[in-house]
Amino acid sequence: MDKHSVYRTNVIGAGEVGSAITVDMDKSSIHKTNSSFWDTKGNDVLGATALPLYGAFVSEEKCQLFGDVSGKKVLEIGCGSGHSLQYLGERQASELWGTDISEKQIEKTTQLLTSNGLSAKLICSPMEEACGIPEDYFDFVYSVYAIGWTTDLEGTFSMIASYLKKDGAFIFSWSHPIHKCVVAENDMLVFKKCYFDESWYSVSLGDSTLSLSDRKLSTYVNALSKAGFVIEEMIEQSDEEIMQSQNSDFAKKAKMLPVTFVIKARKL
Numbered sequence: 334m335d336k337h338s339v340y341r342t343n344v345i346g347a348g349e350v351g352s353a354i355t356v357d358m359d360k361s362s363i364h365k366t367n368s369s370f371w372d373t374k375g376n377d378v379l380g381a382t383a384l385p386l387y388g389a390f391v392s393e394e395k396c397q398l399f400g401d402v403s404g405k406k407v408l409e410i411g412c413g414s415g416h417s418l419q420y421l422g423e424r425q426a427s428e429l430w431g432t433d434i435s436e437k438q439i440e441k442t443t444q445l446l447t448s449n450g451l452s453a454k455l456i457c458s459p460m461e462e463a464c465g466i467p468e469d470y471f472d473f474v475y476s477v478y479a480i481g482w483t484t485d486l487e488g489t490f491s492m493i494a495s496y497l498k499k500d501g502a503f504i505f506s507w508s509h510p511i512h513k514c515v516v517a518e519n520d521m522l523v524f525k526k527c528y529f530d531e532s533w534y535s536v537s538l539g540d541s542t543l544s545l546s547d548r549k550l551s552t553y554v555n556a557l558s559k560a561g562f563v564i565e566e567m568i569e570q571s572d573e574e575i576m577q578s579q580n581s582d583f584a585k586k587a588k589m590l591p592v593t594f595v596i597k598a599r600k601l
């Protein structure tokens with residue numbers, strides 16, 4: 334870690350993490366930290382990040398951003414446990430592809446798909462790097478809670494655009510940056526972090542560490558535009574039924590502000 338590190342408040346998943354430490358953005362050390370986190374912790378820690386859920390309170394069942402995927406070629410960036418690929422495979426997508434930085438996550442996906450009679454082309458690689466994915470090939474490229482891990486958002490969006498056919502759709506979800514700034518304290522929501530702060534930080538979860546940055550919504554929108562996408566739909570609203578089914582502080586927070594955002598963009 335950078336010797337000039339600064340302790341500060343941050344929010345991971347549902348709660349405040351007090352020991353977030355600002356670090357330099359160094360691509361290889363961030364990849365090392367994060368692949369080791371995902372190799373050991375997998376999806377056990379963060380939860381709710383596979384289709385039909387886009388995050389804790391947004392569901393594909395309600396939003397229908399994919400629509401009918403039968404006969405469509407789909408690629409998941411950061412395929413994690415493989416549950417999202419399974420969801421689309423069971424809905425007759427013609428080709429399933431996935432990439433992930435973690436060998437263990439790729440193994441998990443392989444096992445899950447095989448045990449459900451599905452198969453996919455899986456590649457272990459950081460999303461920022463070229464890894465032999467075909468260009469002008471996919472109807473959908475998507476990512477559920479993985480895009481934000483990239484150390485190069487503009488480069489990643491531009492590579493994703495290259496994988497899509499013309500008029501193909503890119504759908505992704507991530508933590509809403511407002512959620513990452515606000516914490517619940519004494520029955521109040523309190524702004525604890527600057528919305529404009531996009532610096533990288535490391536945080537300890539149990540005996541593991543992960544590194545990330547909270548980008549502004551405008552950073553995502555402008556990077557999409559630069560990569561040749563037009564935004565078709567954006568979702569910030571928490572789903573009423575899902576919130577009502579959970580009597581948690583997180584659900585109370587999700588009533589007041591967006592905790593997840595989802596964007597559907599089209600390649601021009």
Ligand SMILES: C[S@@+](CC[C@H](N)C(=O)[O-])C[C@H]1O[C@@H](n2cnc3c(N)ncnc32)[C@H](O)[C@@H]1O
Pocket residue numbers: 367368371376379382383384410411412413414415416417418432433434435438458459460461476477478479482483484
């Ligand atoms: C929250 S999980 C995604 C879960 C996934 N949607 C599912 O259906 O299980 C985030 C994934 O992103 C992967 N990841 C993190 N940094 C990455 C990077 N730079 N390039 C590619 N994958 C990365 C992690 O290994 C992890 O599997």
